[in-house]
Amino acid sequence: xxxxxxxxxxxxxxxxxxxxxxxxxxxxxxxxxxxxxxxxxxxxxxxxxxxxxxxxxxxxxxxxxxxxxxxxxxxxxxxxxxxxxxxxxxxxxxxxxxxxxxxxxxxxxxxxxxxxxxxxxxxxxxxxxxxxxxxxxxxxxxxxxxxxxxxxxxxxxxxxxxxxxxxxxxxxxxxxxxxxxxxxxxxxxxxxxxxxxxxxxxxxxxxxxxxxxxxxxxxxxxxxxxxxxxxxxxxxxxxxxxxxxxxxxx
Amino acid sequence: xxxxxxxxxxxxxxxxxxxxxxxxxxxxxxxxxxxxxxxxxxxxxxxxxxxxxxxxxxxxxxxxxxxxxxxxxxxxxxxxxxxxxxxxxxxxxxxxxxxxxxxxxxxxxxxxxxxxxxxxxxxxxxxxxxxxxxxxxxxxxxxxxxxxxxxxxxxxxxxxxxxxxxxxxxxxxxxxxxxxxxxxxxxxxxxxxxxxxxxxxxxxxxxxxxxxxxxxxxxxxxxxxxxxxxxxxxxxxxxxxxxxxxxxxx
Numbered sequence: 001x002x003x004x005x006x007x008x009x010x011x012x013x014x015x016x017x018x019x020x021x022x023x024x025x026x027x028x029x030x031x032x033x034x035x036x037x038x039x040x041x042x043x044x045x046x047x048x049x050x051x052x053x054x055x056x057x058x059x060x061x062x063x064x065x066x067x068x069x070x071x072x073x074x075x076x077x078x079x080x081x082x083x084x085x086x087x088x089x090x091x092x093x094x095x096x097x098x099x100x101x102x103x104x105x106x107x108x109x110x111x112x113x114x115x116x117x118x119x120x121x122x123x124x125x126x127x128x129x130x131x132x133x134x135x136x137x138x139x140x141x142x143x144x145x146x147x148x149x150x151x152x153x154x155x156x157x158x159x160x161x162x163x164x165x166x167x168x169x170x171x172x173x174x175x176x177x178x179x180x181x182x183x184x185x186x187x188x189x190x191x192x193x194x195x196x197x198x199x200x201x202x203x204x205x206x207x208x209x210x211x212x213x214x215x216x217x218x219x220x221x222x223x224x225x226x227x228x229x230x231x232x233x234x235x236x237x238x239x240x241x242x243x244x245x246x247x248x249x250x
Numbered sequence: 251x252x253x254x255x256x257x258x259x260x261x262x263x264x265x266x267x268x269x270x271x272x273x274x275x276x277x278x279x280x281x282x283x284x285x286x287x288x289x290x291x292x293x294x295x296x297x298x299x300x301x302x303x304x305x306x307x308x309x310x311x312x313x314x315x316x317x318x319x320x321x322x323x324x325x326x327x328x329x330x331x332x333x334x335x336x337x338x339x340x341x342x343x344x345x346x347x348x349x350x351x352x353x354x355x356x357x358x359x360x361x362x363x364x365x366x367x368x369x370x371x372x373x374x375x376x377x378x379x380x381x382x383x384x385x386x387x388x389x390x391x392x393x394x395x396x397x398x399x400x401x402x403x404x405x406x407x408x409x410x411x412x413x414x415x416x417x418x419x420x421x422x423x424x425x426x427x428x429x430x431x432x433x434x435x436x437x438x439x440x441x442x443x444x445x446x447x448x449x450x451x452x453x454x455x456x457x458x459x460x461x462x463x464x465x466x467x468x469x470x471x472x473x474x475x476x477x478x479x480x481x482x483x484x485x486x487x488x489x490x491x492x493x494x495x496x497x498x499x500x
């Protein structure tokens with residue numbers, strides 16, 4: 001009988017040149033690159049289960065994944081060896097043994113995403129891959145702040161979900177959307193019990209249309225009630241989005 | 251008689267994919283890219299004079315340059331148009347008319363450079379192009395802090411200058427080298443009346459050798475007295491270095 005062990009991993013990555021988290025047959029995914037490094041190192045096939053499937057170009061500061069393997073691992077040595085093999089835009093931050101009952105995806109209680117917007121005229125060249133440059137003279141912060149309130153709480157977010165997800169229900173709860181000023185603009189922090197495919201980017205896209213008067217505040221309720229993706233605004237670009245933290249119950 | 255006007259420009263750039271500031275016949279330089287954009291826009295040949303010739307891979311937050319042109323320029327419109335033409339890793343931050351007597355290079359009173367070092371084991375993947383990752387278990391901050399003191403003041407820095415500069419004297423004055431803790435490590439801020447070719451990177455390279463006990467503190471004086479580049483340690487990599495500010499008398 002093989003006495004398998006479960007390990008939990010925390011990962012940061014710059015998503016710029018990847019097709020997203022999830023492994024795909026024809027392109028470079030974060031999951032694929034890490035699985036390949038683990039397999040080379042441990043000489044065992046390894047399947048990573050990630051907490052959140054970030055899209056192409058989306059970044060992560062605190063992605064969580066788990067994997068099961070027959071061998072006992074010396075975690076500090078494995079982190080060091082993995083980071084030596086991985087490209088510099090993917091870094092393993094933590095690796096710890098975990099309980100058999102832990103599941104990176106199903107065990108997640110809440111997830112936190114940040115969306116970063118640069119509203120000033122001239123972009124900082126060092127942040128060009130990590131901010132959405134949205135400079136519009138019609139921009140009104142109070143409109144955006146009002147718009148945020150419509151999204152907090154439990155809603156059917158079907159209008160704000162792109163097709164491509166595999167979930168049964170499109171009802172989710174957003175506990176918090178907060179706005180934090182920072183160099184050149186602000187970030188929106190989202191915390192919820194789960195997010196549908198492109199949901200954060202679709203909400204941000206609609207909030208920005210509201211902020212420049214292209215959509216009325218009252219339209220947000222209509223959009224939520226429509227439950228139809230075709231009515232929402234365009235998704236905000238991937239590069240402004242960061243998966244920041246996954247919170248677990250235990 | 252043409253009534254020429256002089257303009258002063260402040261520029262930020264990510265030096266990662268450039269051969270440096272100075273125009274070169276066969277490769278992409280910051281100066282070349284901006285001159286080309288200016289020429290396309292103004293339909294006049296334009297020669298930029300930069301304050302500091304940053305090397306390949308060195309970044310700038312506050313490079314200053316001047317140029318002279320017969321036409322009167324509407325500065326805000328020109329900045330906007332230039333940034334529209336330039337690649338996203340080069341941004342014009344300011345453009346203002348200046349006195350005929352202004353000279354970006356010869357008028358500079360002091361220059362400030364920052365060198366950023368990441369000493370923790372695991373690098374932040376978003377800073378990989380802007381930090382020198384120097385993780386060494388022998389590292390001792392007090393040794394580095396002692397070493398700094400040897401470089402402050404007026405010295406002949408010939409040992410710390412690579413060949414390739416075109417200056418007559420290698421005597422320079424460093425007014426300040428200060429150490430500032432920051433995420434993952436620290437930065438060294440240098441302010442001086444001028445810096446020789448690769449001087450900051452050579453000083454940092456030697457300071458890091460001192461910090462891990464590879465060179466004795468007392469060796470620094472010997473090195474300065476030798477006035478011979480062959481005795482110094484290796485230059486620290488370009489990616490950690492930022493030209494931050496040029497200070498002028500007026």
